[in-house]
Amino acid sequence: MTVQKRSSRPKSGAASGKMPGGKSPGGKSPGGKPGPRRPGPRRKPADRTPGLGARRAAVAVLTAVLKERQSLDDALTAEQEVNGTLSRLAPRDRGFARMIAATTLRRHGQITDILGQFLDKPLPEKSGNAPFVLMAAAAELLFLEVAPHATVSACVALAKSDKNARHFAGLINAILRRISTEGPALRDAQDATALNTPAWMLESWTSAYGEETARAIAAAHLTEAPLDLSVMSEAQGWAERLSGTVLPTGSVRLTEGGRVDQLDGFKEGQWWVQDAAAALPARLFGDVAGKQVLDLCAAPGGKTLELAAAGADVTALDRSARRLVRVTHNLKRMQLTARVITADALTWKPDEAAAPAPFVLLDAPCSATGTIRRHPDIPVLKRPGDLAKLVEQQEKLLERAASLTAPGGLLIYCTCSLEPQEGERQIEKFLATHPDFARAPLSPDDLPGLPEAITAKGDMRTLPTFWADRGGMDGFFAARLKRTA
Ligand SMILES: C[S@@+](CC[C@H](N)C(=O)[O-])C[C@H]1O[C@@H](n2cnc3c(N)ncnc32)[C@H](O)[C@@H]1O
Numbered sequence: 001m002t003v004q005k006r007s008s009r010p011k012s013g014a015a016s017g018k019m020p021g022g023k024s025p026g027g028k029s030p031g032g033k034p035g036p037r038r039p040g041p042r043r044k045p046a047d048r049t050p051g052l053g054a055r056r057a058a059v060a061v062l063t064a065v066l067k068e069r070q071s072l073d074d075a076l077t078a079e080q081e082v083n084g085t086l087s088r089l090a091p092r093d094r095g096f097a098r099m100i101a102a103t104t105l106r107r108h109g110q111i112t113d114i115l116g117q118f119l120d121k122p123l124p125e126k127s128g129n130a131p132f133v134l135m136a137a138a139a140e141l142l143f144l145e146v147a148p149h150a151t152v153s154a155c156v157a158l159a160k161s162d163k164n165a166r167h168f169a170g171l172i173n174a175i176l177r178r179i180s181t182e183g184p185a186l187r188d189a190q191d192a193t194a195l196n197t198p199a200w201m202l203e204s205w206t207s208a209y210g211e212e213t214a215r216a217i218a219a220a221h222l223t224e225a226p227l228d229l230s231v232m233s234e235a236q237g238w239a240e241r242l243s244g245t246v247l248p249t250g251s252v253r254l255t256e257g258g259r260v261d262q263l264d265g266f267k268e269g270q271w272w273v274q275d276a277a278a279a280l281p282a283r284l285f286g287d288v289a290g291k292q293v294l295d296l297c298a299a300p301g302g303k304t305l306e307l308a309a310a311g312a313d314v315t316a317l318d319r320s321a322r323r324l325v326r327v328t329h330n331l332k333r334m335q336l337t338a339r340v341i342t343a344d345a346l347t348w349k350p351d352e353a354a355a356p357a358p359f360v361l362l363d364a365p366c367s368a369t370g371t372i373r374r375h376p377d378i379p380v381l382k383r384p385g386d387l388a389k390l391v392e393q394q395e396k397l398l399e400r401a402a403s404l405t406a407p408g409g410l411l412i413y414c415t416c417s418l419e420p421q422e423g424e425r426q427i428e429k430f431l432a433t434h435p436d437f438a439r440a441p442l443s444p445d446d447l448p449g450l451p452e453a454i455t456a457k458g459d460m461r462t463l464p465t466f467w468a469d470r471g472g473m474d475g476f477f478a479a480r481l482k483r484t485a
Contacts, residue, residue: 049157051150054093055136056158057085058100062132065105065377072105072377091259104139106222106376109195111138114186118175128164134172141179142187148180193218200384201369201418208420213465217418217475220464225373226471227254229271230279230302232309232334238265245470248449251276253471269334274302275374277462280453281414281478284446284460285359288312294357295338296345296401299323301330303363304338314338315354317345346400356406364394366415366422370475373464391421398430402437405483410440414460414478423477424459431481440482 057079064075076098079086086094104111115134123131137155140146156173159165165172194202197218205214229252231238239246241264244254253276254263265271282303285293289311298304298316300323307314308331318324321342328340339354367387372378398413405411413430415422431437441458444451453462460478467473 049154051093051096051154052157053085053089054097055100055133055154056161057089057094057097058104058136059129059132059158060085061097061101062104062136063129065101066132066135066380069381071381072101072375076101095257099144100136100139102224102376103143104135105380106224107139107143107192107196108135108376108380109197110187110190110192111135111142113190113195114138114142114179114183115175117186118178123168126164127168128159128162128166130159130162130165130168130172133159133165134175137172137176138179138183141176142183148176152176152180192222196222196379198379198382198384201379201382204419208418209463213463216465216468217463220468220472221372221376221379223373223472225275225474227257227260228252228274228276228279229254230274230306230309231271232269238271241265247276247467247470249276249280249447251279255471267333272302272305272330272334274306275371275474276467277370277474277476278302278416279306280447280450280460280462280476281363281412282306282310282361284412284442284478284480285361285410286446288359291359292354292357293359293361294350294355294404295361295363296397296404297363297365298340299327301327303361305330305334305336307361308336308338309334312359315341315350315357317341317343317348319344345397350404355404356409357404358406358409360401360405360409360411362397362401362411362413364397364413364415364422366390366394366417367419368416369418370416370462370464370477373472373474387419387421391426394422394426395429398426402430402434402481402483407436407483407485409483411437411481411483412478413481414476416474416476418463418475423461423479424455424457427459427479427481436483436485437481438484440480442480446480 060079060083061075064070064078065072076086086097089097115138133155137151140151141148152173155176156169159169159172193215202214202218205217231252235246235250235252239252242252242254243256244252247253260266260273288307291312293307293312293314295304295307295314295316297318299318299320301316304314304316304327316327316338324340324342331338367382367390368375368378401411413427417423431439439458442454442460444454447453447460452466453460455461460476462473462476464472464475
């Protein structure tokens with residue numbers, strides 16, 4: 001991994017310089033003050049540096065994402081469950097480590113641009129954790145409002161603890177000091193939306209939604225998404241108990257962070273976490289109580305829960321056994337039931353109880369560009385070439401889903417993507433070659449409180465710019481098709 005030189009672009013949407021939500025992480029520097037010494041084995045001097053553990057965990061996560069190209073979620077899980085850099089931390093430091101890693105990815109373009117202005121040449125291949133320490137520290141100094149002395153001393157100590165990065169500790173120290181003084185002005189002159197968004201994504205959104213909306217989408221990605229809950233019942237009551245608000249579509253939105261499993265109602269199975277837009281596609285079937293529904297790409301299970309909670313007889317299928325564990329856990333916690341099957345939908349041989357079904361949901365694998373607010377690693381990891389493979393996979397799955405839909409039945413196809421190739425165009429292609437299917441166009445009654453999400457052709461299209469004053473929503477596409485013969 002090298003820190004590459006990138007050119008500055010002219011200013012237009014300047015970065016805020018604030019943490020998402022405008023807060024500083026605990027005011028000054030989390031871990032900036034030494035806490036009480038814990039009894040235990042003597043640690044090396046570097047390990048006594050305040051806040052070092054959180055930075056170590058953040059850098060481990062960033063190395064996994066930026067060097068090994070793991071997803072942010074997988075990297076966080078590995079540091080929590082396997083490598084232990086996160087699980088060893090106090091909850092507050094753990095939250096800080098996650099925030100550093102996520103912010104570094106969200107602002108990756110801006111950080112790379114600013115570092116490029118201070119580095120004469122890229123760091124050599126064998127510089128250990130140095131490039132990731134620099135990036136994480138720049139994120140703290142430029143976007144998290146951490147006291148500079150805390151960031152600089154912890155990050156230099158972290159570099160010194162790595163045998164390959166140690167030789168760069170002096171350089172890191174000098175660059176971070178310059179960033180803490182000169183960085184904010186450089187940051188404020190950057191075009192944040194363009195720098196943090198790959199050109200191919202911005203071009204795709206510009207041709208689909210126009211330049212102004214494309215830039216607004218990119219700007220929306222610079223802020224972390226709020227936490228949305230799908231509730232079993234009594235949305236207003238849960239909103240009051242959890243200090244949230246009820247959205248027009250019935251989800252409860254929380255703006256305060258915190259551990260989900262510690263919130264009221266989690267253990268009792270009163271709600272599950274799901275973005276407000278993601279809660280919508282499964283509802284487009286209408287009343288499914290007592291009806292057979294086939295959920296073909298089910299894991300981690302948001303839509304399975306939605307259908308089971310509505311009283312449907314659900315068969316939830318996914319080819320990933322690992323991801324299906326989440327479905328099973330969530331069903332148990334929510335005291336809901338579904339038939340859970342590990343299989344490839346393309347080759348699965350259903351029994352009569354499962355298919356053909358009167359209701360089939362295909363939430364197909366996709367580029368997930370509609371969820372960048374929650375997954376800031378997507379712009380860094382996705383390549384334009386990934387799209388063609390996904391489109392081909394979706395086409396095959398749609399063909400298969402159609403064959404599993406009973407005559408007269410409804411098929412819902414959806415993706416959490418902003419790319420028309422994975423949404424609108426996929427449906428146009430399908431309808432052109434499947435005369436036995438027709439759109440069952442959506443009406444405002446299908447999406448109460450969200451008429452702007454219904455397209456001229458009667459599909460659902462949400463964008464992260466919707467409900468801007470309420471905190472936005474994920475980008476989603478859904479089409480409702482009827483099998484006519
Ligand atoms: C977008 S996610 C589904 C999200 C899920 N519906 C929810 O609401 O939580 C796509 C899923 O498709 C699954 N998948 C991809 N190809 C598949 C195939 N050929 N057969 C079955 N599942 C597949 C992936 O494992 C992944 O879990």
